[in-house]
Amino acid sequence: MSTIGVAASCSCLRPGVWLLKPGVQKMSCLGLHTAARCAAKDCYEVLVLGGGTGGITMSARMKRKVGAGNVAVVEPSKTHYYQPLWTLVGAGAKQLATSARPTESVMPQGVDWIKSRVTGLDPDENCVWLENDKKISYKYLIIALGISLHYEKIKGLPEGFHHPKIGSNYSVHTVEKTWRALQDFKEGNAIFTFPNTPVKCAGAPQKIMYLSEAYWRKTGKRSKANIMFNTSLGVIFGVKKYADALLEIIKERNIAVNYRRNLVEVRADKQEAVFENLDKPGVTEVHQYEMLHVTPPMGPPDVLINSPVSDEIGWVDVDTETLQHKKYPNVFGIGDCTNLPTSKTAAAIAAQSGVLDKTISMVMKNQLPTKKYDGYTSCPLVTGYNKVILAEFDYKAQPLETFPIDQSKERVTMYHMKADMMPLLYWNALLKD
Numbered sequence: 001m002s003t004i005g006v007a008a009s010c011s012c013l014r015p016g017v018w019l020l021k022p023g024v025q026k027m028s029c030l031g032l033h034t035a036a037r038c039a040a041k042d043c044y045e046v047l048v049l050g051g052g053t054g055g056i057t058m059s060a061r062m063k064r065k066v067g068a069g070n071v072a073v074v075e076p077s078k079t080h081y082y083q084p085l086w087t088l089v090g091a092g093a094k095q096l097a098t099s100a101r102p103t104e105s106v107m108p109q110g111v112d113w114i115k116s117r118v119t120g121l122d123p124d125e126n127c128v129w130l131e132n133d134k135k136i137s138y139k140y141l142i143i144a145l146g147i148s149l150h151y152e153k154i155k156g157l158p159e160g161f162h163h164p165k166i167g168s169n170y171s172v173h174t175v176e177k178t179w180r181a182l183q184d185f186k187e188g189n190a191i192f193t194f195p196n197t198p199v200k201c202a203g204a205p206q207k208i209m210y211l212s213e214a215y216w217r218k219t220g221k222r223s224k225a226n227i228m229f230n231t232s233l234g235v236i237f238g239v240k241k242y243a244d245a246l247l248e249i250i251k252e253r254n255i256a257v258n259y260r261r262n263l264v265e266v267r268a269d270k271q272e273a274v275f276e277n278l279d280k281p282g283v284t285e286v287h288q289y290e291m292l293h294v295t296p297p298m299g300p301p302d303v304l305i306n307s308p309v310s311d312e313i314g315w316v317d318v319d320t321e322t323l324q325h326k327k328y329p330n331v332f333g334i335g336d337c338t339n340l341p342t343s344k345t346a347a348a349i350a351a352q353s354g355v356l357d358k359t360i361s362m363v364m365k366n367q368l369p370t371k372k373y374d375g376y377t378s379c380p381l382v383t384g385y386n387k388v389i390l391a392e393f394d395y396k397a398q399p400l401e402t403f404p405i406d407q408s409k410e411r412v413t414m415y416h417m418k419a420d421m422m423p424l425l426y427w428n429a430l431l432k433d
Helices: 052-068 082-089 175-184 205-217 240-252 346-364 411-428
Strands: 043-049 073-074 079-081 100-102 113-116 118-122 127-130 135-143 188-194 225-231 256-261 260-266 270-279 284-288 291-294 331-333 376-386 387-393
Touching: 043 052, 043 082, 052 073, 052 135, 052 346, 073 270, 082 175, 082 387, 082 411, 118 240, 118 291, 135 205, 135 346, 175 205, 188 205, 188 284, 205 225, 205 291, 205 376, 225 260, 331 346, 376 411, 387 411
Parallel strands: 043 073, 043 135, 073 113, 135 331, 188 225, 188 291, 225 256
Antiparallel strands: 079 100, 118 127, 127 135, 260 270, 270 284, 376 387
16 A cells, blocks of 8 residues: 555654664654654554464553553454364364354453554554554554465365365364365375465474374274375475474375475366476376365465565564564564564464563663574474374474473373363463463
């Protein structure tokens, strides 16, 4: 959206309130800020974009820091989902309804919920634009807009989901179709995909594969299933310790892995999936399927593409240790929408939120941020209906484990932590942080 005609200053801001990081150019409008009072609903001390995990967590923290009336969250969705549960929903182990709560119920009390969509960001003028050309100004901005799914980049989707035998655990609209396809399986190829883009929860595409294999063993159909994992990657998992453990499981369960294969087309009426061989551009392979689980291509939200706050791809461009924007010192990012080089998970957001809270506190005091994020992330790799390998690692893809045990082993205790404990902690602790 064009910002021509935007006022030269944000009347709600006071001069000299931000710490300029070394090497960062002084903001063009910094000296223009005044102490004039904000008009109601038009300006906030802290504005949070996004009401997902990162947005709600940070708004709760900011409420304690500056007061509820000085914080607003921009989020159009009426329902908030705990998406890590969808792996188990797609396998019939949990009900979809248990992953959902009204957004109103998770919004920190007293914080303003702006039920709208962000259409533009103007960090030089300390404001954002919403639908209906409404402008909201801020003193500090936290961007937590998540990641966008792009089923439409696969020829034949999303319309192909109207056919049976195909599902996807990544969307509220298709996760239950995974469970139906799993139950309806008779005989043939069961194909699970991983796209040629960054994804959230990079372990999820293969978690549903292990659960499906376990389900067919339980129901006597395993001998009729040729299970295939077609991944665009060249490895099964990015951390060697856990990759080695997964490869043993794959071998034991007779699962075929085809590396460097990217799903480019689904012919749902014929139950055919077309894959490009990424090592031979333009060369494709067609596979018949009896079940197909699609992990869609993903990318930054449209509003961030070509935005001043984003890198050349569209991810929010933040410091890897402090989560402060590299150019705009009063702008911060958290979670899936950032270019942090770590796996995009809820556990990563939980770790990032503590660091970001400290960073903002220091910036508000005109001091250098000192607390550093090490890239911690976690992926509970569900390998059966009562088994999990708990992968935890850092920026360097080195294990960063919590428990004094070998977490590369399948464990029942870790499954119950994933299935039962983590949802409770999410709703009752993380979002209220």
